[in-house]
Amino acid sequence: MPRITRDPNLEEMPDFDSDDFRTAFEALVTEGNTLDAIIQRSKDAWTASHQKKLDAWQAQVAEDAAEEQQLEAERAREEQERAAAQEEQRRLERAEKDKKKPKVKAFVANKPVNNFAAIRASQYALNKVKNLEYVELWYWTPDGCADAAIQDRTASSTVLALTSDDGAGRALFTPAAAHKASTKVVADEKISWRDMSIAKTGLLQSMKAEENWPEEHVVALGSFFLELDCHDLRRRDYGEDALLQYQAEVRREWQEQLRSTDDMVEPFDIGIINETRLARIYDKLLTQKQASGLAR
Known part of the structure; x- marks a missing residue:
């Protein structure tokens, strides 16, 4: 059926009673077909x-x-599908990003560090907090920051080094300066x-600024330093030296356990001070000091 282009509600019946129509x-009037009958049939025909x-x-x-309702429903469905596709794309991008993040173990709450330090060869950890690796505190001292400022002005950012991305297992090129330890550390x-x-x-x-570091780990390390600050040993001769030694051993050991891939390794809570181990470190330090005094 051809499409109606004009609203018939706007149409009005012709005036069949007008002189023109009469x-x-x-000319159609006969004995059995009067003028009024013709006009009425015209009205009835137009009305029908x-x-x-x-x-x-x-x-x-x-x-x-x-x-229109069907088109609107179709548009709504397409919009939902587009939004769902965009959300799925974002989810996949987040999942891919999460894969590239270095993994860190959860520590066991209230589990103290071992009484004895693990025997290990000296090593240098990359100066990248974001990789969850141990790094010397010296880099944040005034001397360390001053040295970094000099290195930033003199080191070339165009020299690249080949590194491994532990999250995705791929090789990446990164600025070589990011992997070079300071000779003054x-x-x-x-x-x-x-x-x-x-x-x-x-x-x-720096740890708090890195999304790779869980908040509870940063809080635990903050508690560790607070415990050292408040420790009674600071009031005794060489006590701060012993606390510094304890800090150096325990923090390195903690971060290595956090990064361990051995399922048998359960990282300890660094915020708990192992008084037995600290006492051994202090006693050993006193012995060294006494031996040094006798040697003079």
Whole structure:
């Protein structure tokens, strides 16, 4: 059926009673077909035809509304599918990003560090907190920061080094300066108490800024430094030296356990001070000091 382009509700019945229509209808008048009968049949015919147009118009309007509703539902479905596809893409991107993150174990709450330090060869950990690796506190001391400022001005950022991405198992090129230890670095047990107090804040802030470090790990390390600050041993001769030695051993051991791939290794809670181990370190230090005094 051809589409109706004009609303029949706007149409009005012609004035069949007008002189013009009466004049036109007079030619049709017969003895059995009066003028009034002709006019009435014309009105009835127009009304019947107009009603058909109204019915067809109403059906067309209803059909248009149904089609528009269907189109709207289709658009809504397409929008939902597009939004779902975008969310799935974001989920996949987050999952891919999570795969590349270095993995760190959860530590066992209230589990103290071992009484004895593990025997190990000396090693240098990469100066990248984001890789969850051990790094000397010296890098956050005033001397360390000053040295970093000099290196930033002199080191070339265009020289690249081949490194391994532990998260995805792929090789990456990164600035070589990021993997070069300072020749001026001082071991944790050799720095002063003042330098440790300054550096620990910088280290904790750097860890907190890295999304790879869980908040509970940063809080645990912060508690560790607070326990050292408040320890009674600081009031005794060489006590701070013993606490520095304890810090150097335990923090390295903690971070190595966090990164361990051995399922048997359960990282300890670094915030719990092992007084037995600390006492052994202090006694050994006193013995060394006494031996040094006798040697003079």
